[in-house]
Amino acid sequence: MKKILFRTIVVAVSILSLVLIASCATDGSQSGDSDGAYAKADLKLGGLLYDKWAKVRNLETAGNHPLYPALGKKKGGDTFRCKECHGWDYIGKDGRYSKGSHYTGIKGLYDSRTKSPEELYSALTDTDAKHNFSKHLTDSGDIWALAKFIKEGQLDITTALGPDGKAKGSVSRGKTLFDSNCSRCHGEDGNKLDFKGDKNGVQGVGWLANDNPQESLHKIRIGHPGSAMPSMIVERGLSDSETVDILTYSLTL
Ligand code: HEC
Ligand code: HEC
Numbered sequence: 671m672k673k674i675l676f677r678t679i680v681v682a683v684s685i686l687s688l689v690l691i692a693s694c695a696t697d698g699s700q701s702g703d704s705d706g707a708y709a710k711a712d713l714k715l716g717g718l719l720y721d722k723w724a725k726v727r728n729l730e731t732a733g734n735h736p737l738y739p740a741l742g743k744k745k746g747g748d749t750f751r752c753k754e755c756h757g758w759d760y761i762g763k764d765g766r767y768s769k770g771s772h773y774t775g776i777k778g779l780y781d782s783r784t785k786s787p788e789e790l791y792s793a794l795t796d797t798d799a800k801h802n803f804s805k806h807l808t809d810s811g812d813i814w815a816l817a818k819f820i821k822e823g824q825l826d827i828t829t830a831l832g833p834d835g836k837a838k839g840s841v842s843r844g845k846t847l848f849d850s851n852c853s854r855c856h857g858e859d860g861n862k863l864d865f866k867g868d869k870n871g872v873q874g875v876g877w878l879a880n881d882n883p884q885e886s887l888h889k890i891r892i893g894h895p896g897s898a899m900p901s902m903i904v905e906r907g908l909s910d911s912e913t914v915d916i917l918t919y920s921l922t923l
Pocket of ligand 1 (some may be wrong): 714720723736737751754755777779780790801803820
């Protein structure tokens with residue numbers, strides 16, 4: 671009888687200590703990852719923040735970002751978007767933004783995926799640097815989500831698009847995936863929702879895919895800030911090559 675009582679006490683004490691450890695882990699305010707904040711971080715959220723964090727968090731920005739170069743053509747809120755300096759294709763000055771109105775000369779983050787979560791966290795929160803985003807994104811969970819996207823969410827754009835800009839996937843596999851994952855919202859022809867660009871007519875999935883395949887692929891993989899669109903890699907569990915198939919089919923719409 672005594673033995674059972676003793677065992678019950680041991681089990682109760684172990685459960686109590688586990689609960690205590692778990693409750694400490696919910697404080698994600700430190701920059702170290704001792705609390706597993708990186709493991710808990712949400713990759714989809716990170717990709718949406720990379721796209722347009724001010725929209726996701728409903729924040730205002732003033733003027734141009736302090737790191738936005740004088741030679742750049744953009745102004746205001748756009749200059750604070752990660753994608754504006756580091757690119758939709760994650761290779762900044764070496765990719766789509768190597769010339770034209772989005773040129774900044776800033777490198778992409780694809781190679782930074784080999785850095786540790788803590789190094790990425792520091793790059794975004796160093797209070798002495800102009801690159802400190804923690805003054806806007808005050809929830810450390812958002813910073814860890816960005817670190818997660820950088821480490822685990824980027825794709826090697828050369829596996830998706832050739833140097834000629836042609837998509838490398840399969841149109842027929844893409845159609846099957848589009849019909850089951852996209853057409854309910856975007857219509858079978860991709861034109862049910864009008865993205866309202868600056869041209870005439872409906873600007874749907876096919877229009878954007880042709881206008882900007884790099885941006886389209888990011889949206890297909892991650893989703894679109896402020897919308898109910900699911901992330902194909904996080905919520906639908908598709909592989910990168912399946913998302914490239916969807917892009918390849920989208921170009922035919
Ligand atoms: C106005 C331009 C600009 C914006 C906006 C911007 N960055 Fe940067 N970022 C830079 C520059 C410049 C560097 C330094 C690049 C270098 O070392 O050549 C940098 C470096 C980094 C690094 C360190 C890379 C490494 O390997 O050392 C990370 C990580 C990073 N940025 C992530 C982000 C994220 C995430 C966002 C959005 C929240 C963002 N950046 C927004 C300009 C920008
Ligand atoms: C649950 C509904 C839903 C599903 C499923 C969905 N989307 Fe979306 N998608 C949206 C909404 C809503 C928007 C925002 C449209 C807007 O801003 O006008 C959007 C935006 C987009 C955009 C970006 C438009 C822009 O303005 O930048 C692209 C590209 C896109 N979707 C493609 C797809 C593709 C391809 C699929 C399938 C892999 C898909 N979507 C699945 C609802 C959905």
